[in-house]
Amino acid sequence: MDIFLIKLILTFVVGSLWVTYASVIAEKMGPKIGGLLAGIPSTTVVALFFIGWTQNSDFAVQSTTVIPLVLGVNAILVAVYIAVSKTSFVRGIYFALVIWFTAALWLVFTKFNNFPLSLFLSILLIIGSFLYI
DSSP states (O other): OOHHHHHHHHHHHHHHHHHHHHHHHHHHHOHHHHHHHHHSTHHHHHHHHHHHHHSOHHHHHHHGGGHHHHHHHHHHHHHHHHHHHTTOHHHHHHHHHHHHHHHHHHHHHTTOOOHHHHHHHHHHHHHHHHHHO
């Protein structure tokens, strides 16, 4: 079996186990603890580890450029979900994901690669979302 395929399968297994673990803990200890586990940077650490392992460390370092901005976009996802889900749970998920996918696609297609701007925009998005919430 190809070593890349083994690494890829292991990536999915570890990611799935982490999500399952966070879900079980949320069920047993409440949604705040579950949200904390799901939202901590461990997912980023796991992702960067496997990016570095399957590609190389330079590739993983290049991947970090956009991470702060994605965290800001995640904050917008939460704010949109909270705003829209008051009327409908499904509508809240739908609109939050549409905005997230739109922003993510923009980052991919523009090949965004500016860490200081990523950090600045992330701070603005997080503060704005926090103030709204």
